[in-house]
Every structure is written in structure tokens, then in C-alpha cells.
Amino acid sequence: MPQLRFNITSVGTYQVPVIVGAVVGGCSAINAMAFPRGQRDDYDRWEELGGGEGGENGWGWKGMWRYFLKASRFKEPNPALVKQFGIRYDKKYWGSENGTSVWASWANFQWPATKILYEAWKEIPGIEYPDDNGQGESGPQWFPSSVDPATITRSYSNTAHYQPHKSRTNYHLITEHKVSRINFATADGKKPKAESITFVSRETGERRTVFARKEVILAAGAVHSPQILQRSGVGPRKLLEEAGIELVKELPGVGMNFQDHTSLNLGYNFTTQPFPNLDALATNATYQAEVDETWNKTRVGPYSAWGNTASHALVSFPVISPDNYQDLANQIENQDPAAYFPPETHPTVIAGYKVHLRVLAKGMRSKNTGWIQIANAPSGNAALTNSHPLSRGTIMLNTSDPECEPVVDYRAMTNPLDIKIFVEMIRLMRRYILADGIIKQLSPVWYNPPLEMTTDEEIGDWAKRTDVLLPTVYHAIGTCSKMPLEWGGVVSEDLRVHGVEGLSVVDASIIPSLVGATTSQSVYAVAEKAADLIKARG
Incomplete structure (x- = not known):
């Protein structure tokens, strides 16, 4: 639906394409509705990178815990599916069914092959199964989707945070407009203070300005x-000079530290699949008619679970590469930042990257950092995702x-x-798919990358090809990082922008x-914590 997205390449x-939602609800209106939580290590890294006082009031796992619970309401899975698929x-790791938060619910259907794929992980040395994705540990795991369990429709920020509250007299939403800039009041000897925003009609180009009583909150x-x-006027000095924009506050990190999960698809087929299966849905007219009828009458079946029928695993590097992970961690730690x-990168940005x-490197040595995300389709093929890429991109305004x-460079x-x-x-996935165990029931046939590619150089050259690697799975973060200025x-740990007053940032950036x-799920939790921080200011 191109009309729901900004046109960015x-x-x-x-x-x-840089897929960003141009609709009420933003990217939550167009994402795949997967709703997993990261690992404890992930959020503790947020704290190590500048998390304030730590503990229950910090940005680590302990500090974020109550916001995970607050950010969603939970519907338990179907007991029959729990028993059938294990x-x-x-x-206890999720919110209640009450309130108006985003739903975390479970699909009412799974393909039979999915159980085999989960069971097959037991044959990989070092694999452990957590009790729940919300527990914050690595391993093969099931997780919910952001789907309303009553209507089997998308649950997102529009349905959860706008529709229930839109009648409030202090809540005004202006659609079909984009914010152009934040306007600052400046006085000698004082920090610049955000006092208003200017926004523009996407249809007519008309500009309007709204003034802030307390502060401007950017999301x-x-x-x-x-x-x-x-x-x-807040950002890297050289960039703003090239664009002819008056410098309000030099912040070299604005638009830097850009990260996204990188991914590629591995090619293999399962030539013996238990019925029902995805291939039957595409080729068996009788089964397809049954599925259509079930969906139209009861809203259950394969269509109700679209996007969450793969088997999922978050695997740590001591499991991925038990012989090489220490050496790789040392290479990361000793790399010239x-x-x-x-x-021309600013020294403070380099200093942050060194941290x-x-x-x-610490995460690579940990059994609880899921460095690889695997979504293994029950008919074959897998999306293989690097959870923690070391490469850093940039997002900068177009100086012309x-x-x-903006100019987006992954x-x-x-x-x-x-x-x-x-x-x-990739070597791990070959061991998993071609193992001489339970997965043989599916008769896997591997084709990409070809098994003839055996050296690191051959496999690496294949992985970085532009027709193989995806530089994004639309999980952009980091461009206004919560880190110290140095x-x-x-932004600081209270989400106020360094060096100015009256301005906070409260989104994935x-x-x-x-x-x-x-x-x-992490972004919703950030927003809940941001709300508490802002309310505490009075």
C-alpha cells in the first residue's frame, strides 16, 4: 500500500526502499505484527551505554520490566495448541487482559512441520529452551503477535493509544501534514529553548506554527x-553549514549510530511435509476451499496466523560457533573504532562506537545474547538475521x-x-538443516548458498551480494541515541536533548x-517509560 508509506530509497x-509508515500509527500500522521481546543482555547494554542511576529506575532489564508489562495486554494461547506443539x-512475563494497550496474542493455528523444526534444535549442542520469550533469554522460542484476539485484526498504536482517547479535549491530531522544524528562542548566556514547531500541509504546502506551553516532544x-x-539547527556543524541552516546547537551524533537488522534468505526445500502444509494451501483446491470457509465463518485457521507460523530461534554465539566465538569477540574488542x-566522523561519535x-564483544561471549534470529518457514527456506551488526549507517538531511x-545510507x-x-x-544453519536427526522427516534439500561453497571467502562473498543481503528488516534505531554527549x-537518560531546553525525543531513534x-515491543516500552519521565517533570 504505497499511499501508507513515505517515498524514500x-x-x-x-x-x-526505506519503508516508513505515513499513517496514524506510523510503522506500527504496516509492520508484520511480530511481538517478541529481546534478551536481558540487550536492555542491560542500553544501560551500559548511558542509563542513569540503573536498577529499577534505569534503562536496563530491571528498569524496563514494568514498562514491558504496561505496554501490552496478554491473551493466552489456545490450550489445545499448547499441548499439541509444546x-x-x-x-507472569506479560501484562493483563485489561486496559487499552496493544494486544499480545497467539495465533490459533500452526503448521505441523513447525513442531519438528522446534524439536530439531535440541540436537544442536548448547541449545536451551526458555520458558517464555518474555523471560529475556536466548534459544528457540514461541512469541505472540500484536493482533486483537477478538477480531483477528492488527492491534497497534492507533487502535490502542489514539482511538480510545481521541475525544479528549486536549488531544488534537492533524493528519496529512509533516513537521518542518522546531523553533528555538535564544538569549545570550542561556541554552536555546524549543518554543514552537512549524508544520506543513502535504497537499497545499501551507505552513502553520504551534507554540509549546511546557516542552516539545519529538516522536x-x-x-x-x-x-x-x-x-x-541541531546536528553536525558541517552538515548544517552545507545546507545553509543556522546552527542552534552542534550535536555531532544526530543522524549517526544508525542501525538496522541485516538479513538474508537461505534456500532449502522440505520435500516431505506433513499435511496440512503451505504447499497444499497453494496447490490443493479442496484444502484451499476448506481454509477459506473456516476463515470466513470463524476467523481461525492458517489465515489467522499469517506471519507467525515459522519456527523462531535466537541463538547465542557460543552456540553458533563454539570454536571461534572467543576469537571473534577479541577481534571486535580490539578493532580500531x-x-x-x-x-570526517566526529571524535565523540568514534568514542561512543568504541564503547x-x-x-x-561482551555480548558475543554471552550465552544470553541472541546474535542470530532465525525464522524458519515450515515449507523450507529461512530468514537469517544478524541481531547485532557492527556496521553503522547515517541518516542526514539532503543539503541540496x-x-x-532524508538521505538514508545503511x-x-x-x-x-x-x-x-x-x-x-550460515555454517550453523547447514548443521541444523542437514542433521541426521528428527529434521530428516522433512527430507530437506539445500540449494543456497550452494553446498559447493565451503570456504569462508566463498560463503562471505555470497552473503554480501546485493541480490542476497537485505540491509534492513525495517527496525531502524539509534539516530538520536540515548548516550552521553562525549x-x-x-539525548540524556531522561530523553532531553543535550545542550538545549524544552525538547525531548521519545521514539526508536x-x-x-x-x-x-x-x-x-521495545519501542512501546520506551514510550511508556518516556511518559513517566515527562509526567514526573510536572
């Missing part, structure tokens, strides 16, 4: 929040036309260790480091 080696869950997402700051950044390398869409695979990481991941940070999961 990335630049650089990997040129792909679905592991524990409702335009990881793609547009840095651009708005830059257009407003400036080596793979553009030469990233240290905490990611600051009002047009810079995927610019750090060569990302290639080595994918090589180890580490290239943009503040997340300093990716989680081993899709990002939607």
Missing part, C-alpha cells in the same frame, strides 16, 4: 526525528533540499566482521543498541 551499496509460555521515528533536528567510519565495540526526504557490511559473522551463522549521544528481536 536508500543510497550507497544497498539501495532499497508451546512454552508463562503469563517522528528513527528516520525522520534526526532530519527534523537537523533542519532545526575509527577504521570503518567516514574520515559499543566493548559491550558487543532540506525539505525533501552502510551495511562496511565492517568486515559482519561478513565473518554471517559466515558462522560518546556522540543526542533514542535506542542506542539493537535488541535480538523485532523492535515494536
